Amino acid sequence: MTTRYYTATSLDGYIADPDNSLDWLMAVPDAGTATGDVGEFLRGVGALCLGSTTYEWMAANEPPESWHDNYGDRPTWVFTHRVLPEFPGANVRFVAGGVESVHAEMVAAAGDRDIWIIGGGDLAGQFADAGLLDEVIVGVAPVTLGGGAPLLPRRLLSDQLRLVAVEQLGQFAKLVYRLR
Structure with a gap:
């Protein structure tokens, strides 16, 4: 089981x-190509995690039935x-507080599959701060x-990150880093 921030x-x-x-993002000509591997990625995901701003954007910009189509149950x-x-029909829990206790619940729910932190950057940073x-x-x-919402508003130095994969997806560069 791996906790991944994919964005x-x-x-x-x-x-x-x-x-x-x-x-x-939607205006980039190859945006569909760049997210083409999300379906494969999602097959290995057992639990999802979002911050309120990301969730609100989804609620405002996606049709209600899209949740189940995109993320299942x-x-x-x-x-x-x-x-x-x-x-409607989404298996969503609204929580507040630290990520540590909630992470344990997510691990139990995910089973042998991964946890996907969809966004935002500050939430992913909280997981990084907790070593999760x-x-x-x-x-x-x-x-x-x-300007805008930063990718990961934390100081993570090169001794904490190891580049493990690079891939071109249309106009996008996909980078994968493991935290040490």
Whole structure:
């Protein structure tokens, strides 16, 4: 079982623009190619984890029935201090507090499959701070935003990260780093 943060980022390291929009990502001509391996990745995922901003973006930009089409009945934890809308039929738990106790629940629910931290960067950083993040996978888009939500707002130095894979997916560079 591995806890993975898998996301797209701009070349200058942002996962959303200053308005928390992903329009920049959807405008990249090969965006579908870059996410083409998500289906294969998802087959190995037993539990999902999101921050409230990521979840709210999904709720505002995806049709309600898309949750089950995209993620099935995988148990999902959303970290928030607010009341958020629910996707009909989604297996979602809204939680607050530290990631450590919730991670243990996610591990139990995932079984022998992985945990996917979909976003955001600060949530992935909390898992890294707690020593619970095993891998960072990023699809680097040919876009610069100049500001927005950072990929991973933590100081992780080269002795903590090991590059294990590089792949070109259309206009995207997919980078896979393991945390030590």
